[in-house]
Amino acid sequence: MSGPKGPISLAASPLPRPPELSVERVTELDDHDMAELCEATDAAIIEGGGFGWVEPQGRAALQRHFRGVLLVPERELFIARLDGMVVGSAQLVRPPRNNEAQAFGATLTHAYIAPYARGHGLARLMIRRVEERAASLGHRVVNLDVRETQTTAIALFEALGYERWGTHPAYARVNGRTVAGHYYYKLLEPGRGRSTGQVMGR
Numbered sequence: 001m002s003g004p005k006g007p008i009s010l011a012a013s014p015l016p017r018p019p020e021l022s023v024e025r026v027t028e029l030d031d032h033d034m035a036e037l038c039e040a041t042d043a044a045i046i047e048g049g050g051f052g053w054v055e056p057q058g059r060a061a062l063q064r065h066f067r068g069v070l071l072v073p074e075r076e077l078f079i080a081r082l083d084g085m086v087v088g089s090a091q092l093v094r095p096p097r098n099n100e101a102q103a104f105g106a107t108l109t110h111a112y113i114a115p116y117a118r119g120h121g122l123a124r125l126m127i128r129r130v131e132e133r134a135a136s137l138g139h140r141v142v143n144l145d146v147r148e149t150q151t152t153a154i155a156l157f158e159a160l161g162y163e164r165w166g167t168h169p170a171y172a173r174v175n176g177r178t179v180a181g182h183y184y185y186k187l188l189e190p191g192r193g194r195s196t197g198q199v200m201g202r
């Protein structure tokens with residue numbers, strides 16, 4: 001017959017720690033980060049994309065893409081990390097210098113998080129960082145567009161205050177099907193100086 005086994009330890013299994021989230025704007029990528037970024041990008045494309053590509057591109061093509069992005073003066077690349085690993089990215093596109101009339105606006109594009117890193121709040125953080133950067137550069141508006149099939153992204157953008165102003169019925173062709181796309185904008189407040197409402201006369 002077995003007797004009592006002594007006190008039961010209540011501190012046996014520590015709570016799992018929350019993952020570490022970070023987003024940074026990069027002007028260069030080392031080989032390791034580039035490899036993780038290409039893997040995350042292809043994983044997102046395979047799952048359904050939503051940022052232009054329909055077919056997975058493979059490492060070499062994506063590497064060329066991102067190296068090109070880093071060279072374009074009007075484009076800024078943001079990468080998202082989960083516990084240090086690159087799992088997604090977004091781009092901020094500024095108007096070219098000759099477009100003075102629209103210099104107050106910038107575009108958020110190519111935003112995605114790899115399926116294996118979703119649901120932790122990384123996209124929300126990434127979009128906030130892009131908005132902060134746009135505001136710090138003096139932009140008063142962020143524009144973006146998204147396929148109507150990207151329902152998670154749509155919920156996220158609307159929760160973050162993006163206003164839908166239109167829908168393009170022939171926005172994209174995906175796997176032989178025409179897909180509509182929604183267009184959004186959000187006004188930014190610079191945090192100092194005249195408010196965006198005053199500047200825009202609204």
Ligand SMILES: CC(C)(COP(=O)(O)OP(=O)(O)OC[C@H]1O[C@@H](n2cnc3c(N)ncnc32)[C@H](O)[C@@H]1OP(=O)(O)O)[C@@H](O)C(=O)NCCC(=O)NCCS
Nearest residue numbers: 049050111112113118119120121122123124150152153156
């Ligand atoms: C849209 C996307 C970027 C969200 O990434 P994510 O890191 O999982 O998003 P977050 O964890 O930051 O979630 C933010 C919000 O999105 C919404 N959301 C996230 N996952 C969701 C899900 N599975 N169902 C419904 N809403 C969801 C919620 O509103 C959530 O807010 P909450 O945390 O307060 O509930 C990701 O699903 C993705 O890459 N999708 C494919 C690419 C795409 O559509 N890009 C946008 C067009 S360019």
